[in-house]
Amino acid sequence: MTLQDIADDAGVTPALVNRYFVSKRALFELVAQSHVEEVQPLTEVDTFASDLMAYWQDVDRRSPALALIRSIDLDGGKLLMHELERRMLGPWRQFLAGEPEAEAKIRLLESLTLGLGLFGIGALLGEDEGLSSEALAAMERRLALMIEACLGD
Known part of the structure; x- marks a missing residue:
């Protein structure tokens, strides 16, 4: 997307x-940092798994996260890592x-979180429309089991 495209979408000049x-780039960073949703706490695994599945299935909710993934080429992943630490990894470390x-x-x-959305749901390549509701429900059940296994000792 060019600066002209962005300006046209906003109804202003470049x-x-x-x-x-x-x-x-500065505009991208501002949007990426302000629109990526916080990850919900891990207190209830089934709820967390359900929220995670819903997040990756919603094109509007996941698009800032995909933009961060695609930004890796711009800065070697610094912005992505900063946002992951701030919104996901830091809270998990506290938990x-x-x-x-x-x-x-x-x-x-x-x-699990990133792999589920990018490859399991297919968000990275826009392949998510081919999943049946049964497949998504099975993925959610199994995701909860995998999260439980990760948290266990």
């Missing part, structure tokens, strides 16, 4: 976008503070 945001093997659990949860 010069006005540059005036307020300096660059397309799991003092737990045995907390960092291993967090890495597995991170892998």
Whole structure:
């Protein structure tokens, strides 16, 4: 997407976008940082699994996260890692503070969370329309079991 495309969508000129945001990258960072949803606490595993499935299935809710994934080429993943730490990994570290093997659990949860949406649901390549409601329900049940296994000792 070009700066002209962004300006056209907003109904302004590219010069006005540059005036307020300096660059397309600065605008991207602002949008990415302000619109990615916080990850819900891990207190209830079934609810967490259900919320995670719903998040990745909703095109509007997941699009800022996909933009962060696609931004890896821009800065070597610094913005993505910053947002993951702020919105997901940091809260999980607090939740799991003092737990045995907390960092291993967090890495597995991170892998499950991102892998589910990007590849399991197919959000990264826009392949998610082919999943039946039965398949999605089975994925949600199994995801809850996997999260339980990650949190267990």
